[in-house]
Amino acid sequence: MSRNRIILFGYGKFGRSIADTLVEHGAEVILVESGESRYQASLKGGFKRSLLMDVTDDSALETLPVDPEDQLVCVMDDDHLNVFLVLSLKALFPENRILALSDSIHATRKLKMAGASQVIDLYAVSANRIHNILNKPIATRFMEGFLDSNHEYSFREIRIPEGSFLHERSLDEIDFRRYGVIFIGMIDVELGNSFIFVTTGLEHKLDSGDIIVCIGHDEDLDRFEEAIRHPREVME
Amino acid sequence: MIRTLRERLESKILHWAIGLNRSPRYRRLRERVTDLLENNQNPYKRFFDFFIIFLILSSVFILIWEVKHPVPAWLDYYDIYFVSFVFLVEYLLRLWISSDLTGDLVREYEQATAVGREFRLWPALVRGLRKKLAYMVTPAAIIDLLAILPAYRPLRVLRIFVLFRFLKLLRYTRSINQFVEVLATKRFELLTLLGLLIFVTLTGAIAIYVLEDMRNPAIHNIFDAVYWSLVTITTVGYGDIAPVTDMGRVIAMVIILFGIAMISFATSVIVSAFSEKLNELKEERIVEEINRKQEFLIICGYGQMTKMFFRQSEAKRYPYIILEKDPEKVQEALHDGYDAIVDDASRHETLARFNIKGSQVTVLCMSHDDVENIYIILNAKSVDPRIRVIARASTPKIVSKYERAGADHVLLPNQVAGTMMVTAILKPIMYKAIHAIFTGQNVALLDEVRVLEHSSLAGQRVGAIDFRAYKLVLIGIQKAETKEFLFNPEDEVVVETGDVLLVMGHKANIAYFRENSCLDERKCLR
Numbered sequence: 158m159s160r161n162r163i164i165l166f167g168y169g170k171f172g173r174s175i176a177d178t179l180v181e182h183g184a185e186v187i188l189v190e191s192g193e194s195r196y197q198a199s200l201k202g203g204f205k206r207s208l209l210m211d212v213t214d215d216s217a218l219e220t221l222p223v224d225p226e227d228q229l230v231c232v233m234d235d236d237h238l239n240v241f242l243v244l245s246l247k248a249l250f251p252e253n254r255i256l257a258l259s260d261s262i263h264a265t266r267k268l269k270m271a272g273a274s275q276v277i278d279l280y281a282v283s284a285n286r287i288h289n290i291l292n293k294p295i296a297t298r299f300m301e302g303f304l305d306s307n308h309e310y311s312f313r314e315i316r317i318p319e320g321s322f323l324h325e326r327s328l329d330e331i332d333f334r335r336y337g338v339i340f341i342g343m344i345d346v347e348l349g350n351s352f353i354f355v356t357t358g359l360e361h362k363l364d365s366g367d368i369i370v371c372i373g374h375d376e377d378l379d380r381f382e383e384a385i386r387h388p389r390e391v392m393e
Numbered sequence: 394m395i396r397t398l399r400e401r402l403e404s405k406i407l408h409w410a411i412g413l414n415r416s417p418r419y420r421r422l423r424e425r426v427t428d429l430l431e432n433n434q435n436p437y438k439r440f441f442d443f444f445i446i447f448l449i450l451s452s453v454f455i456l457i458w459e460v461k462h463p464v465p466a467w468l469d470y471y472d473i474y475f476v477s478f479v480f481l482v483e484y485l486l487r488l489w490i491s492s493d494l495t496g497d498l499v500r501e502y503e504q505a506t507a508v509g510r511e512f513r514l515w516p517a518l519v520r521g522l523r524k525k526l527a528y529m530v531t532p533a534a535i536i537d538l539l540a541i542l543p544a545y546r547p548l549r550v551l552r553i554f555v556l557f558r559f560l561k562l563l564r565y566t567r568s569i570n571q572f573v574e575v576l577a578t579k580r581f582e583l584l585t586l587l588g589l590l591i592f593v594t595l596t597g598a599i600a601i602y603v604l605e606d607m608r609n610p611a612i613h614n615i616f617d618a619v620y621w622s623l624v625t626i627t628t629v630g631y632g633d634i635a636p637v638t639d640m641g642r643v644i645a646m647v648i649i650l651f652g653i654a655m656i657s658f659a660t661s662v663i664v665s666a667f668s669e670k671l672n673e674l675k676e677e678r679i680v681e682e683i684n685r686k687q688e689f690l691i692i693c694g695y696g697q698m699t700k701m702f703f704r705q706s707e708a709k710r711y712p713y714i715i716l717e718k719d720p721e722k723v724q725e726a727l728h729d730g731y732d733a734i735v736d737d738a739s740r741h742e743t744l745a746r747f748n749i750k751g752s753q754v755t756v757l758c759m760s761h762d763d764v765e766n767i768y769i770i771l772n773a774k775s776v777d778p779r780i781r782v783i784a785r786a787s788t789p790k791i792v793s794k795y796e797r798a799g800a801d802h803v804l805l806p807n808q809v810a811g812t813m814m815v816t817a818i819l820k821p822i823m824y825k826a827i828h829a830i831f832t833g834q835n836v837a838l839l840d841e842v843r844v845l846e847h848s849s850l851a852g853q854r855v856g857a858i859d860f861r862a863y864k865l866v867l868i869g870i871q872k873a874e875t876k877e878f879l880f881n882p883e884d885e886v887v888v889e890t891g892d893v894l895l896v897m898g899h900k901a902n903i904a905y906f907r908e909n910s911c912l913d914e915r916k917c918l919r
Contacts, residue, residue, distance in 0.1 A: 284704070288705040354897075
């Protein structure tokens with residue numbers, strides 16, 4: 158995916174681990190900090206491209222090297238600062254995707270009003286997780302398997318290449334289980350990249366260029382991706 | 394000769410005590426009886442209580458009926474023999490379990506032999522019997538005993554003792570019991586008041602007796618005077634006896650004033666006793682309510698996390714109780730409509746109040762304070778290791794401590810939010826999918842279908858189950874025996890009873906699938 162340049166605001170209790178994980182996944186991260194000590198910490202943490210600036214100052218924010226494809230992530234420790242930052246960023250870079258982390262119920266609403274495209278509420282996701290652990294322990298462990306950095310299974314979006322045997326085939330005809338992968342849905346590009354679950358009763362003829370979403374072990378997914386390059390399905 | 398007889402008797406009693414004490418059947422019986430009579434959580438105790446209450450009420454009803462109407466013979470027999478017999482048995486059982494006589498004897502015997510002292514039976518027996526006697530003179534035991542007496546027909550006066558049967562209700566109705574308990578907390582005030590009342594009544598009585606005995610035709614003796622004094626002081630004032638002299642009226646006025654003061658004092662004492670105890674009584678009710686459930690949650694702390702937990706759809710479906718140390722937060726929780734009590738979950742007694750043995754209990758440690766959480770975990774696990782604990786931890790470093798303390802599941806809110814954030818940044822589509830699944834949106838519910846005994850799924854091959862017809866996707870199976878999770882299982886895998894199928898699909902489809910795979914409807918309902 159092309160969208161992997163991230164401008165991360167805040168290197169505090171959340172920012173630090175998020176930044177590390179992002180780098181592990183091969184993303185390009187630019188850190189922005191307003192506190193001197195945390196700025197120094199980020200330099201020590203290996204982020205050479207950290208910037209120190211007053212995030213409440215619009216003229217400073219304007220100087221940021223932001224491309225329209227970049228994602229802006231606000232994880233400042235101070236809730237008030239976070240809301241203010243989202244508001245400023247939305248005004249300066251209305252095209253960009255802005256994500257924010259909230260650690261109180263009140264901040265979540267404000268962040269959304271300020272214009273964040275996606276707000277992750279610390280308490281909401283954790284409470285939800287507890288709820289799921291209680292209710293569906295097996296399903297939860299399985300889902301956590303995706304999120305873990307040393308995951309067992311992956312979730313992959315696969316674009317059907319030109320000349321694939323999947324072209325012009327209906328979904329019912331294809332036996333995904335042969336490849337050890339589970340087909341769970343498609344991405345509808347026309348509907349603004351929204352994801353459609355197979356379980357909604359998807360009846361569709363596949364075309365090259367469609368994006369299908371499968372889950373499976375990495376090797377199986379690799380094998381599947383390789384197999385669908387061929388114009389004819391190879392039967393074993 | 395006499396000596397040996399006595400020795401033989403002694404050794405016989407001792408053998409008998411030891412034999413009974415060691416017999417597992419005797420012990421089990423004793424435990425069962427204790428449970429039935431004293432454990433509120435025993436399901437049969439309810440029936441037993443209702444039965445006794447019925448006997449009491451019927452007996453009292455017969456007493457009232459008898460005043461004006463002839464009573465059929467069988468009803469009389471029922472009252473005399475059956476009810477009294479049941480009460481006698483109950484009395485004896487209560488006496489039996491009140492203290493452990495054989496246990497006391499055996500313990501003293503063992504102690505004596507251990508130190509090589511000669512064991513003397515009689516003092517030990519007397520000590521044991523004294524404990525029984527101590528029970529017999531408690532008010533409840535006396536009432537029980539008196540309630541049996543009406544069975545003795547020759548003394549007709551004893552009929553009035555049926556009223557003691559009415560008093561027996563005290564033991565069997567909780568609200569009256571609690572009333573008495575509440576009053577008992579104000580024993581000092583009430584006794585002071587009673588003393589004052591007696592003093593003033595007697596003073597008034599003596600005064601009126603001395604002043605009016607000659608002039609007032611209604612006052613014949615000191616008893617009349619006391620009666621008048623009490624009727625006046627309580628502001629009842631029947632008026633059958635009234636003072637006739639000026640001095641008598643002055644005394645009446647004085648004790649009436651005293652009476653009003655004392656009544657208002659008594660009222661305020663009782664009211665304050667209740668207002669102090671009201672919260673406690675309410676909390677007890679909440680705890681009792683939850684203890685009847687088969688499984689329930691004990692949520693420790695009412696903070697942001699707990700609030701968010703309840704915002705989850707369906708979260709209120711679980712039976713739960715919130716424990717919180719801070720009374721202000723408890724007020725907040727009650728205000729928000731949740732059942733909460735002021736209690737400290739890190740205390741042993743707190744968790745022991747709950748019906749841990751009879752139900753599946755899960756403790757949620759929601760505090761942001763690690764020390765407190767770990768303390769609660771250790772406490773819960775020491776009360777009973779079967780208690781499941783899900784705890785929140787603040788940093789990854791401390792997770793190992795949580796695990797050592799015995800937490801079954803540790804959750805790091807920062808990490809959970811962090812991974813979700815990273816997923817949202819790097820894989821926005823997967824984030825949407827996972828978010829939809831986690832929050833249980835209808836289109837993409839990921840749910841567990843447990844294969845029960847009466848399910849048509851048991852014994853089938855995975856390939857033979859047509860998930861597609863139900864618009865479901867089978868993600869995996871957790872096998873019952875190995876607890877191993879098979880992702881995307883092969884067609885040849887056989888589904889067995891106890892397995893859990895992880896399927897994804899619309900809520901309605903999953904429900905339909907569950908219903909359809911069920912051979913015996915009643916037994917498949919979860």
